[in-house]
Amino acid sequence: MSISLNGKKILVFGGSGFIGKYLISKLSQFSCAIKVVSRNIKNAKNVKFLGNLGQIEMVKLNNFSEKSIADMINGSDIVINLIGILYENKFQRFDIIHSELPGIIGRASKLHAVSNLIHISALGVEKDMQSQYAKSKFLGEKNLKSEFPDAVILRPSVVFGKEDNFINLFAKISNFSPFLPIIGDPKFFLKNNFLPILNFSQGTLFQPLYVGDLAEFIIKTINHKSRIYNLAGPNILNFKEIIKIILKYKRIKRFCIPVPFIVANILASLIEKLPHPLLTRDQIKLLKTDNISKTGYSNLSNYVKNPKSLEVIVPTYIT
Structure with missing residues (x-):
């Protein structure tokens, strides 16, 4: 063309x-x-x-x-x-x-x-x-x-891309933190229609x-x-899969910790007061819908x- x-x-x-x-x-x-x-x-x-x-x-x-x-x-x-x-x-x-x-x-x-x-x-x-x-x-x-x-x-x-605010953010966090958050609410389902199982969120789809x-x-x-x-x-990747890709190419191991929306919202209410916040309550609302x-x-x-x-x-x- x-x-x-x-x-x-x-x-x-x-x-x-x-x-x-x-x-x-x-x-x-x-x-x-x-x-x-x-x-x-x-x-x-x-x-x-x-x-x-x-x-x-x-x-x-x-x-x-x-x-x-x-x-x-x-x-x-x-x-x-x-x-x-x-x-x-x-x-x-x-x-x-x-x-x-x-x-x-x-x-x-x-x-x-x-x-x-x-x-x-x-x-x-x-x-x-x-x-x-x-x-x-x-x-x-x-x-x-x-x-x-x-x-x-x-x-x-x-x-x-090279200067993005998404991949680079979690790559930087992984440099100093042994934990990386996977934001999303867990869900219960019944195994064999009897045993309740807690299914932890894999995060928003992107x-x-x-x-x-x-x-x-x-x-x-x-x-x-x-x-x-x-x-x-x-x-199409869930948030945890994206984090795993970052860790794979950084050649490091970190723990992916499920963080329910209510907890993430509390944390964001504090973080968003910073001059350049890593997370805000409004962004938590965005994460409730697959992208x-x-x-x-x-x-x-x-x-x-x-x-x-x-x-x-x-x-x-x-x-």
């Missing part, structure tokens, strides 16, 4: 983040002008060197005002929004970043006649969930569509998606309009050749 981006002006919100760096690296292989919008220019210096001399322009995002966003989008052919957060604090809120910002970007894109708009959401946010993260993401989708109906929305499962494959999918579908794609990797998709892998493999599995990529960055 041939994609022509020659001469295009592409603006990427959140282009200096985890997904953004992979996307910018792939976009820079085309003869296009790339504008990367970032809230932290100091931490984004290396992004400029992913492309040819003068190809990538870095712009600091100071606020989310209508005028500021519209001024940045003015003159762009394609706009991609990667901005998202995993937790709230006094500097960042779900309602502003996930819900309001997509609508603002949609209005500005329509005002300045942008041809294509791609928005990264998350898998499963359309379901009836209690998580504020999920609800804010889904509201953001609706706000975007109301302003820019031709927008393409991508809903990836958990994304992994369908991990390699960040490089997600970046490639964005480029392959960059000219699409008015679509929603669920995206997921080739394998998998019936169509996610087929959508991905229609455009990405040989999508990478967790077991193929993890050994390249976990030691």
Whole structure:
């Protein structure tokens, strides 16, 4: 499938983040002008060197005002929004970043006649969930569509790669802790319709998606309009299986301890008070729903050749 981006002006919100760096690296292989919008220019210096001399322009995002966003989008052919957060604090809120910002970007894109708009959401946010993260993401989708109906929305499962906040988190925890938590409620079942057996949870189901494959999918579908794609990797794994893969390639042994949701919630209520919390009560709510998709892998493999599995990529960055 041939994609022509020659001469295009592409603006990427959140282009200096985890997904953004992979996307910018792939976009820079085309003869296009790339504008990367970032809230932290100091931490984004290396992004400029992913492309040819003068190809990538870095712009600091100071606020989310209508005028500021519209001024940045003015003159762009394609706009991609990667901005998202995993937790709230006094500097960042779900309602502003996930819900309001997509609508603002949609209005500005329509005002300045942008041809294509791609928005990264998350898998499963359309379901009836209690998580504020999920609800804010889904509201953001609706706000975007109301302003820019031709927008393409991508809903990836958990994304992994060298700089991810998922695999690396538990790899770091395993460096100092002999125990790793498997969050989920145990269930009772009757063996031979008589003997009660306690079945400990193996954790939430995930369908991990390699960040490089997600970046490639964005480029392959960059000219699409008015679509929603669920995206997921080739394998469905429970949380314990993911932990076992991490331990396998770190060549260490650790104990996997079942942690019921009620206990995890208490722990998260304390941990979430930290400046950069490892776990929040809102994330516990997310873990109560499996993060998998019936169509996610087929959508991905229609455009990405040989999508990478967790077991193929993890050994390249976990030691």
